[in-house]
Amino acid sequence: DQQVKQNSPSLSVQEGRISILNCDYTNSMFDYFLWYKKYPAEGPTFLISISSIKDKNEDGRFTVFLNKSAKHLSLHIVPSQPGDSAVYFCAASVGVGGGADGLTFGKGTHLIIQP
Amino acid sequence: ETGVTQTPRHLVMGMTNKKSLKCEQHLGHNAMYWYKQSAKKPLELMFVYNFKEQTENNSVPSRFSPECPNSSHLFLHLHTLQPEDSALYLCASSQKLGAPNSYNEQFFGPGTRLTVL
Numbered sequence: 413d414q415q416v417k418q419n420s421p422s423l424s425v426q427e428g429r430i431s432i433l434n435c436d437y438t439n440s441m442f443d444y445f446l447w448y449k450k451y452p453a454e455g456p457t458f459l460i461s462i463s464s465i466k467d468k469n470e471d472g473r474f475t476v477f478l479n480k481s482a483k484h485l486s487l488h489i490v491p492s493q494p495g496d497s498a499v500y501f502c503a504a505s506v507g508v509g510g511g512a513d514g515l516t517f518g519k520g521t522h523l524i525i526q527p
Numbered sequence: 528e529t530g531v532t533q534t535p536r537h538l539v540m541g542m543t544n545k546k547s548l549k550c551e552q553h554l555g556h557n558a559m560y561w562y563k564q565s566a567k568k569p570l571e572l573m574f575v576y577n578f579k580e581q582t583e584n585n586s587v588p589s590r591f592s593p594e595c596p597n598s599s600h601l602f603l604h605l606h607t608l609q610p611e612d613s614a615l616y617l618c619a620s621s622q623k624l625g626a627p628n629s630y631n632e633q634f635f636g637p638g639t640r641l642t643v644l
Contacts, residue, residue, distance in 0.1 A: 414569065446632060455617055455635030456570075457529060501570070507628035510621060512582055514560050514572035515633060 415439045416504050418518035426526050431489040433521050435502030438483065442504040446515065447476060447487045450499045459500075460487070463508065489523075497525045530554040533618050533636035540608065541644050548603040548639045550618030558630060559601040560619040561593060564638075570617065576601060577623065608643045615640055 417436045425431045433447075443464040448456035462469040462476045462485070469476050475488045489496055499522050503515040531552045540546050552559065561573040575583035576595040590612075592604040601618055619633040 416569070448635075453637065455529060455531070455533075455619075455637045457635070458632040461632060507630070508624065508626065509630035509632050510560075512558075512575065512577060512628055512630075514562075514575050514583060514585075515570075516572070517562075517570040519567070519569045 413438070414518070415442075416502055416516050416518040418500075418502055418521050420521050421519070422522040422524065424524045424526055425492050427494060428491045431487075431492045431496065431523055431525070433487040433489075433500050433502075433523065435485050435487075435518055436483055437485075437504050439504070439506075439516070440483075441506045442516070444505045444508050444510075445476070445478060445485050446503045446505075446509075447474075448501040448503060448517075450501060450520070456501055461509070492523075492525045494525050494527065497523060499523070529634045529636065531618060531620055531634050531636035533616075533639050535639060536637065537640045537642075539642045539644065540605070542608060542610070544608075545604070545606040547605065548616055548618075548641075550601040550603075550636055552599055552601075552618075552620035552634070552636075554620060554622070554634060556620035556622045556634070557598050558621045558623055559595060559598070560621075560633065561601065561603055562617040562619065562635075563614050564617060565611075565614040574603075605641075608641075610643050613641055613643045 446461040447459040502518040594602040
């Protein structure tokens with residue numbers, strides 16, 4: 413049973429608009445959440461993270477929101493740029509940064525930024 | 528370039544072959560991980576090494592055998608694999624921080640695309 417779910421396999425957004433990627437989780441023990449970005453033929457690269465003691469973390473164009481009661485997090489990218497086209501993975505862990513048990517990933521959402 | 532390299536990038540092997548995947552990190556990290564990504568499935572954690580000691584084995588079949596000779600190198604030895612083991616194998620590393628169960632974010636290599644015939 414998947415503990416981290418990304419229900420949208422793909423998302424198409426016009427350049428300059430806001431991209432919103434969603435992620436749901438089922439394990440109440442998760443206390444740290446991360447977003448990774450992956451281009452073809454490359455490994456995932458870390459984008460932004462949030463601890464469960466916060467509900468928002470912002471880094472430039474990227475903001476992650478956490479709703480613990482709904483077990484839901486989202487990644488907002490604004491404004492969206494062509495270079496943002498990639499697969500975005502949501503990940504969760506018990507412990508900061510993955511903890512001793514590693515990360516649990518969702519299946520990913522393929523974001524396509526249209527010119 | 529994330530500071531984590533993996534070789535080979537592509538590997539085709541028969542079910543009776545023995546091969547090894549290699550991962551090297553140049554970041555001075557003390558934790559290393561193997562993940563597997565099969566088609567249409569999320570990345571799945573296989574093994575975790577902390578300070579060269581295996582601390583997690585996620586019910587991985589014994590035909591996959593990890594080895595961590597030092598904190599910079601991680602191997603995955605493969606033998607008598609099945610076609611369903613064809614996948615992208617990703618290595619990652621991170622640094623354990625001072626607080627309990629705290630690590631910085633994981634840095635991933637580019638992966639090895641494995642095809643088992």
